[in-house]
Amino acid sequence: MKALVSIHDVMPHTMDRVERILDWLKAHGVPPVTLLVVPGRPWEPQQIDRLRQLAHQGYQLAAHGWHHETKPRHAYHRIHAALISRNVAEHLDLNSKGILQLMQRSRAWFGENTLPLPDIYVPPAWALGPISKDDLAQVPYRLIETTRGLIHLEGDAPSLPHSGEQSAIPKGHQAERKRTFQKLPLTGYEADTTFRQFFLRCWNANQARAAKWKGRALRISIHPDDLDLLVADQLASQIDSVERFEPYLFE
Numbered sequence: 001m002k003a004l005v006s007i008h009d010v011m012p013h014t015m016d017r018v019e020r021i022l023d024w025l026k027a028h029g030v031p032p033v034t035l036l037v038v039p040g041r042p043w044e045p046q047q048i049d050r051l052r053q054l055a056h057q058g059y060q061l062a063a064h065g066w067h068h069e070t071k072p073r074h075a076y077h078r079i080h081a082a083l084i085s086r087n088v089a090e091h092l093d094l095n096s097k098g099i100l101q102l103m104q105r106s107r108a109w110f111g112e113n114t115l116p117l118p119d120i121y122v123p124p125a126w127a128l129g130p131i132s133k134d135d136l137a138q139v140p141y142r143l144i145e146t147t148r149g150l151i152h153l154e155g156d157a158p159s160l161p162h163s164g165e166q167s168a169i170p171k172g173h174q175a176e177r178k179r180t181f182q183k184l185p186l187t188g189y190e191a192d193t194t195f196r197q198f199f200l201r202c203w204n205a206n207q208a209r210a211a212k213w214k215g216r217a218l219r220i221s222i223h224p225d226d227l228d229l230l231v232a233d234q235l236a237s238q239i240d241s242v243e244r245f246e247p248y249l250f251e
Helices: 012-027 045-056 075-085 096-112 194-214 232-240
Strands: 002-010 034-037 060-063 143-145 149-153 179-183 218-222
Touching: 002 012, 002 232, 012 045, 034 045, 045 060, 060 096, 194 218, 194 232, 218 232
Parallel strands: 002 034, 002 218, 034 060
Antiparallel strands: 143 149, 149 179
């Protein structure tokens, strides 16, 4: 079985736990994985230096929202929060232009801090929200991960606008970027309640079977506390069952 591995919610206050997961993955023979960095948090210079070191070691840095926190206001978002995302799906409280601006701002932070500009974007809780096709064509990324799979954007990404200006793609040119969708199974291990433990054990097992039957890569998503939660044994088992680890994007 092939797998893509990512570590979510890389933030200043989770760095120690993320480092522990990196050591754990190394012990299981896993090569450098994709790190989902939340830019809009109070990063200290030494923590940004550590991200820079990890990038030099081969870890792919991906942008992961801005604050990774929100207060659901709309009915759909409140239901989504109750069942899936709790208070992290910040895209769901924004309109299309707001989502585009957040995604642009998220990527710009990396350049402002002399980190590699990410080509990968993962919305918190994989909830991309109500972004239009035209605005999606303007995002400065090559790949966006959602719950169902990966959105690949081909063609030149637009340059980042300056402080709130509109995107640099002229109106009418958005269609020049080809968009394809790659459906891939997904696992998660944030089982901090008995219900989540039961649900995730069944979900993860089914997703792994689907990956094997269909010959698709399994997306293994790890959160900072997962090694201490209720399906940590399943996480270890599924990591050990992988025959080949692949990056989200090949250079």
